[in-house]
Structures are given as C-alpha cells and as structure tokens.
Amino acid sequence: MKKSGFSRxxxxxxxxxxxxxxxxxGTFATSAQADAKLLAEAIKKAVGDGAMxxxxxxxxxxxxxxxxxxxxxxxxxxxxxxxxxxxKSVHLFAEKNPAADVASIHFTPASGVAKAALRxxxxxxxxxxxxxxxxxxxxxxxxxxxxxxxxGCGG
Amino acid sequence: MASKPRVRxxxxxxxGDIITIKSLISHKMETGQRxxxxxxxxxxxxIINKFVCKFNGKVVFSSDWxxxxxANPYMAFSYKVVESGEFEFAWTDDAxxxxxxxxxxxxx
Numbered sequence: 312m313k314k315s316g317f318s319r320x321x322x323x324x325x326x327x328x329x330x331x332x333x334x335x336x337g338t339f340a341t342s343a344q345a346d347a348k349l350l351a352e353a354i355k356k357a358v359g360d361g362a363m364x365x366x367x368x369x370x371x372x373x374x375x376x377x378x379x380x381x382x383x384x385x386x387x388x389x390x391x392x393x394x395x396x397x398x399k400s401v402h403l404f405a406e407k408n409p410a411a412d413v414a415s416i417h418f419t420p421a422s423g424v425a426k427a428a429l430r431x432x433x434x435x436x437x438x439x440x441x442x443x444x445x446x447x448x449x450x451x452x453x454x455x456x457x458x459x460x461x462x463g464c465g466g
Numbered sequence: 467m468a469s470k471p472r473v474r475x476x477x478x479x480x481x482g483d484i485i486t487i488k489s490l491i492s493h494k495m496e497t498g499q500r501x502x503x504x505x506x507x508x509x510x511x512x513i514i515n516k517f518v519c520k521f522n523g524k525v526v527f528s529s530d531w532x533x534x535x536x537a538n539p540y541m542a543f544s545y546k547v548v549e550s551g552e553f554e555f556a557w558t559d560d561a562x563x564x565x566x567x568x569x570x571x572x573x574x
Binding site for chain 1: 484497499521524525526527528529530531532533534535536537539540541542543544545546548
C-alpha cells in the first residue's frame, strides 16, 4: 500500500509540473504545447534524455530577421578543444518550424575552436535552441528569441 | 541539383594557426513542404543532408542538415593547422548525389 502511495504522489507531481509548463507555454501561442512536445522529441532523438546545463554556448542571431528564408546563425562553445576535452556536436532546433531539427554540427579536436556559422529557415518568430554535446557526454543548452517578419517555409 | 561548390581556404598558414573555412554551394534545398501552384501537389523533399570536410583523408568537420537549412547552403567553421595537405569537401543530397571540391593548404 505504501509503495502505491508513493507512486501516486509522484504521478501527481508529474501532472502538476506538466500543467505549469503547459500554462507557461500557453502564454506564447495556442499551439505552443504541441511545439514544445515536438522540440522535446527532436532533442531526445539527437542527444538522448540526459540532464542539460545552461551556459558555455554563445548564439549569434539577429534580434529581428526580416526574411525567414535565410537567417544567419553563428554558434560557438567554450572549450579547450583538446583530444581529451572537446565539443563533439552542436544541434540546432527551431520549435515552430514544421520539423524542429535544423542542423547538427560535428566538431573534432582538429577544429581548434568550436565555432561555426550557417544560414537557416525560420517559419516565424520563435526561439532557436542549441544543445552542445561534449566529449565526456555532458550536455549544455542555450536559446535565443528571433523575431521574424516574413516566414520562410514555403506554403 | 547541387552545383558550383565554392570554398574559401587560406593558401598558406603557420602551424598552430586557427583558420576559418567558408563554403557555399548552389542547391534549391527543396523542403518537401511547398506545393506546386498549378497541381496543388506537394513538391518532394530534396535537400543536401550531409556536408563533410576532410583533411588528408581524415574527417575534421561534418554537419547533418535538415530542411530548415537555407537554399544555397553556407557553412563556415574553423580548423587548427598542423601540416601541409589537402582539404576535401563533399556535399551529399537526398538523391545520393555527391559533389566535392578540393583545396590545398601549405604550411610555411
């Protein structure tokens, strides 16, 4: 009996937490819950469900992008980039795009610094999320809001 | 589909230097979301999904691309110079077509 009581409490906590997250997301847009779920799934697929810490990543994005078809993104991660300690990958996500995955960038110790730039499509104003995977398996995350005046995913 | 691969790599560098490599290729990067205006049917996805940079045969940088990467994809990244040699860049699309480009680097 005691055991089942614990699991019920855990279940209630989980539901409570879910409601709070959903409420927070709901203030941004009605479909935010679905977007957040897609984003979480995409992140899980890319790096698994390990704990993520904030920091180390610098996202270089414009505050306002006039054209969502080509938004410049610069990303850099603080790391010594030695054989023992380097950034393996940086995954980029856009939660409101038809698919959350944007690109995965794979560095090696030969990169010297973990820094890359590319251009991406954005369907509308949204957060760009970066997840960095270190050589020891630790995960870091960062996000930045970009306002998009004209979306860039066809139609 | 992919054409005109362009890369910018310094011709000469010193050992230990960190150089920036810029690459660009012409490709429509069809997302699979667009519809044909006449028929109303979806245009199938056709994008470059893999970019790889090798130096003297060893992979030094690579990237997986999804439809959210812009048309005519641009990629800039860094490389720490050790020795003279040759870079080989390769872009592969959904149809399995690979376009590659080479660039030499001399350590002075």
